[in-house]
Amino acid sequence: xxxxxxxxxxxxxxxxxxxxxxxxxxxxxxxxxxxxxxxxxxxxxxxxxxxxxxxxxxxxxxxxxxxxxxxxxxxxxxxxxxxxxxxxxxxxxxxxxxxxxxxxxxxxxxxxxxxxxxxxxxxxxxxxxxxxxxxxxxxxxxxxxxxxxxxxxxxxxxxxxxxxxxxxxxxxxxxxxxxxxxxxxxxxxxxxxxxxxxxxxxxxxxxxxxxxxxxxxxxxxxxxxxxxxxxxxxxxxxxxxxxxxxxxxxxxxxxxxxxxxxxxxxxxxxxxxxxxxxxxxxxxxxxxxxxxxxxxxxxxxxxxxxxxxxxxxxxxxxxxxxxxxxxxxxxxxxxxxxxxxxxxxxxxxxxxxxxxxxxxxxxxxxxxxxxxxxxxxxxxxxxxxxxxxxxx
Numbered sequence: 001x002x003x004x005x006x007x008x009x010x011x012x013x014x015x016x017x018x019x020x021x022x023x024x025x026x027x028x029x030x031x032x033x034x035x036x037x038x039x040x041x042x043x044x045x046x047x048x049x050x051x052x053x054x055x056x057x058x059x060x061x062x063x064x065x066x067x068x069x070x071x072x073x074x075x076x077x078x079x080x081x082x083x084x085x086x087x088x089x090x091x092x093x094x095x096x097x098x099x100x101x102x103x104x105x106x107x108x109x110x111x112x113x114x115x116x117x118x119x120x121x122x123x124x125x126x127x128x129x130x131x132x133x134x135x136x137x138x139x140x141x142x143x144x145x146x147x148x149x150x151x152x153x154x155x156x157x158x159x160x161x162x163x164x165x166x167x168x169x170x171x172x173x174x175x176x177x178x179x180x181x182x183x184x185x186x187x188x189x190x191x192x193x194x195x196x197x198x199x200x201x202x203x204x205x206x207x208x209x210x211x212x213x214x215x216x217x218x219x220x221x222x223x224x225x226x227x228x229x230x231x232x233x234x235x236x237x238x239x240x241x242x243x244x245x246x247x248x249x250x251x252x253x254x255x256x257x258x259x260x261x262x263x264x265x266x267x268x269x270x271x272x273x274x275x276x277x278x279x280x281x282x283x284x285x286x287x288x289x290x291x292x293x294x295x296x297x298x299x300x301x302x303x304x305x306x307x308x309x310x311x312x313x314x315x316x317x318x319x320x321x322x323x324x325x326x327x328x329x330x331x332x333x334x335x336x337x338x339x340x341x342x343x344x345x346x347x348x349x350x351x352x353x354x355x356x357x358x359x360x361x362x363x364x365x366x367x368x369x370x371x372x373x374x375x376x377x378x379x380x381x382x383x384x385x386x387x388x389x390x391x392x
Contacts, residue, residue, distance in 0.1 A: 015129070015365060022363045030361035031379050033370040036178065036342045037246060038309050041376045046244040046309075051302035055291035063287070068280045071271045073098020073252075077286040080293040081252045084216065085207060085237050087224050092260035095267050097253040097274070098281040102208050102238030105253040106134050109204060109234045111273050112255075113169060114138045118202065120168040122160070124150075126345075126367060128178040131171060131206070143168065151182050158191065166200040175219040176209035176341025179369035183213070183340065189222045193229050203233040211242045211306045212313065213340035232257055239289060241342075242306060248285030309373075313342065316372045316380070320344075323384045327391055345369050352390040360386035 011017075018034045032039070038046045072078075078096035086094065099105040110121075121140040123131055124147040135142060143164060150157035161170070172192075177183055184192065196203055203226055210219045223235055235254040240246045255266055274280075292298045321336040328347065336344045346368040348356075356362040362383055364370045375383060 018357075018363055018365065021357070025361055025363075027361040029379075029382060031363065031374060031383055033362065033364040033372075033374040033383075036241070036371050038241070038244060038313075038342075038373045039376075041312075041378070046246075049244050049302060049305050051292050051298045051305060052243060052245070052288055054301070055288045055295075055298055058291050059284075059287055066283070069098070069283050071274050071280055072096070072267060073281045074283070074286050074290070077290050078252060080290060081237060081239075082254060084293065085210070085220055085223060085235060085252075085254065086227055087217075087220075089224070089227055092263070093257055095255035095257065095263050095270070097255070097267075097270055098286060099236075099251040099253050100278060100281055101240055101249040101251040102206065102236050103130060103134070103251075104249075104278070105236035105238070105251045106131070106204075106206065107137075108270060108273055108277070109236060109253050109255075110134055110138045110140070110169075112270055113202070113204075113234075114140065115269070115273075118167055118169055120165055122164055122168055122170045122201075124171075124173075124177070126179050126369075127171070127173075128206075135171075140169075147177070147180060148182075151180075151184070154184075154188055154191075157188075158195065161192065161195045161199065161201065164199065164201060167202060169202045169204050170196060171204050171206065172222075174205050174207040174210070174223055175213040176343070177339075178208070178341075179343045179365075179367060180345055181339025181341050181343045182335070184222075186221065186225075189225060193226055193231065196226075196231065197229065203231055205233065205235045207235060208238045209241050209341045210237070212310050212342065216303075216306075227256055230258065239285070243285075243289060243292075243302070245285050245289075248288075249282065250285035250289060313372050316375050316377070317344070319377065320372065320375060320380055320384075323380055324387070327384070327388050342371050342373060343369055344372060346387070348387070348390070352387075355390045356386055359390070362386050 015034050022030065022032045078098055082094060082096055099108060119141055120143060121135045122143045125144040126147060145157055145160040175183055205223050207220060207223060210216055213219045226233055233256045237252045239250040257263065292302050317336060321333045325333040348368045350366050353364055353366055
């Protein structure tokens with residue numbers, strides 16, 4: 001008799017499980033459209049950015065210790081990241097926490113809010129699958145709204161916000177919505193801000209794709225606007241995509257408050273959560289990023305590399321939208337073209353998605369989400385032809 005005899009199999013992760021299947025597939029024509037990572041035209045995972053390589057060379061020469069960081073992380077890294085995310089703002093209103101990627105920023109933030117009386121969360125449907133798991137783990141009551149319908153008819157989302165109980169946390173994606181790729185407009189964000197203030201709703205922004213929509217400045221406009229409007233809010237930030245530092249797990253949590261006098265007590269509460277979860281954040285990724293953000297030439301190299309990736313994804317998006325139009329029609333083409341970032345969604349059934357995998361080696365999630373960087377100019381026709389065949 002084992003203590004694990006009664007364990008219920010939770011199943012495999014929706015994305016990483018498909019990744020494992022893909023790796024075992026020996027077909028040369030296979031295409032991976034699942035995970036949100038940047039792939040080049042040879043379907044290879046992203047090479048280490050040149051800006052990062054050069055920064056690591058400097059780090060290797062100048063680093064003198066591998067001692068622990070503080071529980072809340074490297075203050076210089078956090079100051080630079082705050083400026084990148086929030087711009088030139090009143091830092092006394094912001095508690096800065098270094099985290100293990102964006103996921104632990106979200107988890108830590110929701111843990112803190114649950115400990116302090118928050119019970120309800122508003123999520124888009126669909127949203128990133130891990131959002132649901134993170135809030136479920138903390139025992140939140142979840143309210144959802146139909147995201148596509150809300151984009152087409154904004155009044156649906158306005159009605160949703162107005163129906164929420166006070167102190168509901170509204171988890172909002174700053175740009176490049178995962179999984180749809182479609183974002184609210186600036187005018188819509190201004191209305192959302194006004195309702196949140198009037199209804200005492202708590203904004204929690206997820207910023208995972210800064211730089212992949214239009215620019216570093218433009219992509220976090222909504223976060224900066226909400227801050228200027230006086231919101232108390234959380235921001236979870238990830239560098240996994242923008243620096244292609246997927247395995248370094250570099251992120252940050254920003255707690256924006258009205259009373260700077262409360263910053264120390266907030267920091268201590270969050271420190272207690274971190275202490276029992278992972279104790280201290282890792283240093284290598286954040287130290288490397290510091291060199292890039294603090295060096296004009298390295299910074300420009302990074303901006304150029306990021307722009308190149310963004311432009312390639314935009315080119316892929318346009319070509320794919322054009323090719324898919326005869327199968328799904330103009331409405332879907334326009335929907336894909338209105339999106340930004342890594343993702344778009346296809347109206348395919350689970351059976352059709354299964355056939356794409358089994359018969360053609362085209363892998364995507366069961367939701368129909370595809371990661372556009374997984375396409376290359378050479379394989380778009382093959383993928384479109386495969387979709388056409390399963391659609392009948």
